[in-house]
Amino acid sequence: MTIMLTGGTVVRSLRPTIVEATDLALDGGRIVPIDAVPEGTERLDCTGCLVVPGNVCAHTHLYSALARGMPYDFAPPRTFVEILQRVWWRLDRALDPATIRASALAGGMEALLAGTTTLIDHHASPAAVDGSLDIVAAALAELGIRSVLCYETSDRDGPEVARDGLAENARFLAATAARERPLARGMVGAHASFTLSDATLAACADLARTQRVGLHIHVAEDAADQRDAAARCGRRVVARLTDAEALDERSLLAHGVHLDADEIELVRAARATVVHNARSNMNNAVGRASLAALGDRVALGTDGIGADMFEEGRAAYFRRREEDLETGMTWPLDRLAEGTRVAGEAFDEPLLGHLVPGAPADVVILRYPAVTPVDASTLAAHWLFGIGAGTVRDVFVGGDPVVRDGRPVRVDPDALAAGTREGATRLWRRLETIDVHPFEPMEATSGQT
Numbered sequence: 001m002t003i004m005l006t007g008g009t010v011v012r013s014l015r016p017t018i019v020e021a022t023d024l025a026l027d028g029g030r031i032v033p034i035d036a037v038p039e040g041t042e043r044l045d046c047t048g049c050l051v052v053p054g055n056v057c058a059h060t061h062l063y064s065a066l067a068r069g070m071p072y073d074f075a076p077p078r079t080f081v082e083i084l085q086r087v088w089w090r091l092d093r094a095l096d097p098a099t100i101r102a103s104a105l106a107g108g109m110e111a112l113l114a115g116t117t118t119l120i121d122h123h124a125s126p127a128a129v130d131g132s133l134d135i136v137a138a139a140l141a142e143l144g145i146r147s148v149l150c151y152e153t154s155d156r157d158g159p160e161v162a163r164d165g166l167a168e169n170a171r172f173l174a175a176t177a178a179r180e181r182p183l184a185r186g187m188v189g190a191h192a193s194f195t196l197s198d199a200t201l202a203a204c205a206d207l208a209r210t211q212r213v214g215l216h217i218h219v220a221e222d223a224a225d226q227r228d229a230a231a232r233c234g235r236r237v238v239a240r241l242t243d244a245e246a247l248d249e250r251s252l253l254a255h256g257v258h259l260d261a262d263e264i265e266l267v268r269a270a271r272a273t274v275v276h277n278a279r280s281n282m283n284n285a286v287g288r289a290s291l292a293a294l295g296d297r298v299a300l301g302t303d304g305i306g307a308d309m310f311e312e313g314r315a316a317y318f319r320r321r322e323e324d325l326e327t328g329m330t331w332p333l334d335r336l337a338e339g340t341r342v343a344g345e346a347f348d349e350p351l352l353g354h355l356v357p358g359a360p361a362d363v364v365i366l367r368y369p370a371v372t373p374v375d376a377s378t379l380a381a382h383w384l385f386g387i388g389a390g391t392v393r394d395v396f397v398g399g400d401p402v403v404r405d406g407r408p409v410r411v412d413p414d415a416l417a418a419g420t421r422e423g424a425t426r427l428w429r430r431l432e433t434i435d436v437h438p439f440e441p442m443e444a445t446s447g448q449t
């Protein structure tokens, strides 16, 4: 569609921050020069609005979208590994094709309503691996949201499921390479060093290399990952990944909480991106990432706690300010820009996340009567202390309207939610029959972390 967004304040770019009072023209899925659209083009009044690039969530788990309020009848977990054994590794085994779809619809709709236009997802459903990424991609395509998907390959459910996971990544990558799904791309997913054998890790790294995509993997989220690597192979996690040739500039490393200085050096030398998940780290009490040392290649993810990147940016900022008062207000904006850079790489769209002619038209319109001036020097303050998901009015992805006046365009939100509530009820019932996961990471006898 062709449309002119008029009268708004346009944030052309987050990194560097460029703000302009200007109209914005969308045509053929892209931003075009305003004089390139014909007279009489549909106009959308954006007076009193901020027009911003769509947010990217650089690490999430849509499969957990129906976990909200689910029953839990075990003793409270005391460690991160117990959280996995008692909560997430039970939920993922309960998923079937219908509940995978319901989870993707629920998480995808909430993402769009929060102004997130790309989800970089890490999917697991060990009882329904084959075709699972297609189910997620199809649900997200119905909503009109962009995604970069992968299957979480792991040996925790046995060698057969590990093989199936790898095959699902390969199958989906072939489909996206054939451009069967315009709004979806793939990566190679791997769970984490502590649930991967040497052979499975090598196979994941090999697939990522041959397909020229990144490996998306949890790295040192908890100290247990480091203890396992020490016991398993006498090395730190990042050294293990480096030796397996699993680390390059396309890699996406979720968390990176327990990295020592040598590992941070390896990550930076490889130019891999670390995804910081501030709220998830706090919620799981796994520790604090060395954000200053990690530098520029740090993006933000929710790790499944919704997809509201305004909120995630705020939490990451306040959490970091608590220990480093010199953290600048532009830090969260730079992190969001890093997420859009990663998504842009996946789609071979270097201008993704920039509202300039030629860029894909992933645009969010925020209803925001700013009470103080908005320009390049003040935007970061407005981002942290003013705007939020509640101000999202309209969303375009690839030039198509997907949210208008705060409502999804392509689906009936009430009908969708009724369907996902029903899916959640079935999922929770099945969950009651699934026991605590028996998988344990290895423990180093030296106790080194």
Ligand SMILES: [Zn+2]
Pocket (backbone or CB within 6 Å): 059, 060, 061, 122, 218, 254, 303
């Ligand atoms: Zn995660």
